[in-house]
Amino acid sequence: MSLALEPSVGPATTKQVTRERIAGNVQRYGAAIVLGLLLVVGSFAFPTFPTLSNFTNIATQSSFLLIVAVGMTFVILTGGIDLSVGSVYALGGILAAYGSTWGIAGAVLLPLLACGTVGILQGLLIAYGGMAPFIVTLAGLLGIRGLVFALTNEGANTPLIKDASVTALGQGGMLGLRWPVVIAVVVVVIGSVLLARGRGSQTVLAVGGSESAAVLMGLPVARVKFSVYVVSGLCAGLAGALNAAYSSSGVPTVGVGLELSAIAAVVIGGTLLTGGRGNLIGTTAGVLLLTVIQNLINQIGSLTSSVQAVVSGIFLAVVVIIQTVLSRTQRL
Amino acid sequence: MSTVTSAVRLPQKGSALVFLQRYGVYLAIALLLLFNLFFTPNFMTIDNFRVQFIQVVPVLIVALGMALVIGTEGIDLSVGAVMALSAAVIPLYIGYGPLPAAILAVLAGCLIGLANGTMIALIGVQPIVATLSLMVAGRGIALLVADEQLKSVIDPGFLALGRGTIAGVPYSVLLALVLVGLVAVLVNRTTFGKQLVSIGGSRRAAELAGLPVKRVLITIYILAAALASIAGIIQTARLSASVPSTVGNLIELSAITAVVIGGTPLSGGQVKVLGTVAGALLLQLIAASLIKHNVPDAYSQITQAVIILLAVYLQRGKAVLK
Numbered sequence: 001m002s003l004a005l006e007p008s009v010g011p012a013t014t015k016q017v018t019r020e021r022i023a024g025n026v027q028r029y030g031a032a033i034v035l036g037l038l039l040v041v042g043s044f045a046f047p048t049f050p051t052l053s054n055f056t057n058i059a060t061q062s063s064f065l066l067i068v069a070v071g072m073t074f075v076i077l078t079g080g081i082d083l084s085v086g087s088v089y090a091l092g093g094i095l096a097a098y099g100s101t102w103g104i105a106g107a108v109l110l111p112l113l114a115c116g117t118v119g120i121l122q123g124l125l126i127a128y129g130g131m132a133p134f135i136v137t138l139a140g141l142l143g144i145r146g147l148v149f150a151l152t153n154e155g156a157n158t159p160l161i162k163d164a165s166v167t168a169l170g171q172g173g174m175l176g177l178r179w180p181v182v183i184a185v186v187v188v189v190i191g192s193v194l195l196a197r198g199r200g201s202q203t204v205l206a207v208g209g210s211e212s213a214a215v216l217m218g219l220p221v222a223r224v225k226f227s228v229y230v231v232s233g234l235c236a237g238l239a240g241a242l243n244a245a246y247s248s249s250g251v252p253t254v255g256v257g258l259e260l261s262a263i264a265a266v267v268i269g270g271t272l273l274t275g276g277r278g279n280l281i282g283t284t285a286g287v288l289l290l291t292v293i294q295n296l297i298n299q300i301g302s303l304t305s306s307v308q309a310v311v312s313g314i315f316l317a318v319v320v321i322i323q324t325v326l327s328r329t330q331r332l
Numbered sequence: 333m334s335t336v337t338s339a340v341r342l343p344q345k346g347s348a349l350v351f352l353q354r355y356g357v358y359l360a361i362a363l364l365l366l367f368n369l370f371f372t373p374n375f376m377t378i379d380n381f382r383v384q385f386i387q388v389v390p391v392l393i394v395a396l397g398m399a400l401v402i403g404t405e406g407i408d409l410s411v412g413a414v415m416a417l418s419a420a421v422i423p424l425y426i427g428y429g430p431l432p433a434a435i436l437a438v439l440a441g442c443l444i445g446l447a448n449g450t451m452i453a454l455i456g457v458q459p460i461v462a463t464l465s466l467m468v469a470g471r472g473i474a475l476l477v478a479d480e481q482l483k484s485v486i487d488p489g490f491l492a493l494g495r496g497t498i499a500g501v502p503y504s505v506l507l508a509l510v511l512v513g514l515v516a517v518l519v520n521r522t523t524f525g526k527q528l529v530s531i532g533g534s535r536r537a538a539e540l541a542g543l544p545v546k547r548v549l550i551t552i553y554i555l556a557a558a559l560a561s562i563a564g565i566i567q568t569a570r571l572s573a574s575v576p577s578t579v580g581n582l583i584e585l586s587a588i589t590a591v592v593i594g595g596t597p598l599s600g601g602q603v604k605v606l607g608t609v610a611g612a613l614l615l616q617l618i619a620a621s622l623i624k625h626n627v628p629d630a631y632s633q634i635t636q637a638v639i640i641l642l643a644v645y646l647q648r649g650k651a652v653l654k
Contacts, residue, residue: 142634
C-alpha cells in the first residue's frame, strides 16, 4: 500500500534517482545477493557444505519447487494467487504413477492433461466468472486433495512406479545433473523468454499493474488471466510427476503446504504480490535460498525442523518488510 | 473487485438471487436438517447436536476473528499457529492454576497478532504474506516452546472447560456464545465497529476522514489472535493434551470458508457475525451428514470445495449492491 507516501511530483533530483535505482536493484537482485553471501559463509563454516554431492542434492531438492514457483510467478505477476498448487502437485504425482503403466508418455501426459484441466477450470472461474482467485484456488486446494484421496482409497494406496524408463526420468540425468534439474532450468528459460518477448507478457504485467487500466487499453485481460492459471496448473502437475518419478511412487500426502513455499520463494525473489513487477531469475534465487537455508540448518545437525520453520518464517517477514520499505522509496 | 467484474449482470433488488445471497446459508442449513430428519437415523437428537456444537466451537471462534480481519479487507493465515502457541504455553504455567495459564496463553497468542498488525498497519506489508510468515514461524516457535513434545494436561479445573456443562450445555459452547455476542456488539454497536468496516470499504477514504486506521488495524489482528488463542485453549482442554504439532492445522481454511459462506465479502467493508456462525455450522453439519452416511472423507472434502465455489459464485456483484 503506497497510500501513506504519495510519489513526489515534479522533476527528480539526481540524488533521488540514484537512491531509487539502488532501491530497485536491491529489490530485484536482493535474493541473489543474500544467496551468494550464504553460500560463501556456509562454505567457510561447514566443510561438508561445499561438496559436489551436497550441491547436487540442493539442486535436485530445489527443482520441484522451482517448477511450481515459475507457474506461481506468472499468476502473482497478474496480481492473482494460486493456492491449489500443493494439491495439484500431489495429483500430478499420483497420475504419473498410474500413467507409468503406459511408459514414459503416459507418466508425463496423463498428469499434464489432468492438471492442465484443473488450471483451465480455475482460470475460467477467475477470468470469465469474475470470482476472487484466493477463493477459487482455495476450493481447488480442498477439492483436488479430496480427489487425490478418492483416487488412492483414502490415501491408503501409494501407487508405485515400476517402469524403469519413468524412474530414470527422475533419477537419471546428464552432466552430473538429474533430469528434474535440467527440466526446471528449461522451464525457467522458456518462462523468461515468454515474459521478455511473448505477445501476452506485456499484458501479464499490465494486468498486475492496474487491471482496469489494462481493460480500458483494450488488452485481452481475461484471456491472459485465464492462461496464467493454466500455466500454473501445468507447472504444478509437471513438478508432481517428476517428483513421483524421482521417488518411484505417487504419494497422496505430498505437497501439503507447497503453495506457501512457492509463494514465499516468489516474494523473496522480488516479485511484488500486488503484481506488475518481478522476474523468474529472482524466483530461482528465492527457491535456492529457501533450500540452502534448510540445508545449512541440517548441517548444524543439532537443530530441528522447528528451528528451520522459525528461520524461514522470520526470513520471509524480513524480506517483505525490506521490499515494502524499498518500494515506497521508488517513484512508481 | 475492480470494475472489470461489472460484466457480471447485477441482480435486481428483490430477485431470487438477492434472497439467496442474503439467506442462502440459512436456507442450506434448513434443507440439510430436513434431509437428515428423513434420511439419517439419530441425527435430530439432542445428543447429536451437543456433539456437533462442541465440535464446531474451535472453528467458530477462529472464524469470528477472521470475519473481523476480512471486514478490513485483510486475511489472517496465522490463526492455526496462534492456536498451537497458546496450546504450547498451557502446560508450562498450568501449575499456577487454570486461569493464569489461560491468560498467559492468550497473551502469547496476542504477541503474534501484534506482530501481524505491526507489519500490516505500520509497515504496509500485504496481510497475506505478513500472516504467512507468522504462520510458518509461529508453529515453529510453538514447537520450540513445547520442546517438540506432546504434553498431557491433567488439571481438573482446566479440563472442566472441555467437559463441564451447565444445564446440559457444555462450557465451551457457552463461551463461544458469549464471544459471538461480544463480537456482534463490537461490530454493530460501537464506533470501533464502524471504523473497522469503513477501513474495509476504502482504507484511503478512512485515512482521509481522519480515522485511526493504523490503531484499528493493529487492534483487529490482536483480537483475531486472542480469539484463536481461546480456540487453542478449548481444543487443549478437550484433548486433555497440548499438541502443538497438529492443533489448528488448516483451520485458517475452514475459518475463511465459514466467513465467506456466511456472506462476508473478501473485498471487505462488511462483517456478518450471524452469517459467520451459520457458515461454521453449515460446514460442521455437512461434514457430520456425510460421515453418518459413510461417505469417505475424500468426497466430503470435494463437496466442501463445490459448496465454497457455489456460495461465492452466488455472491458475485453483491458488493456493488450494498
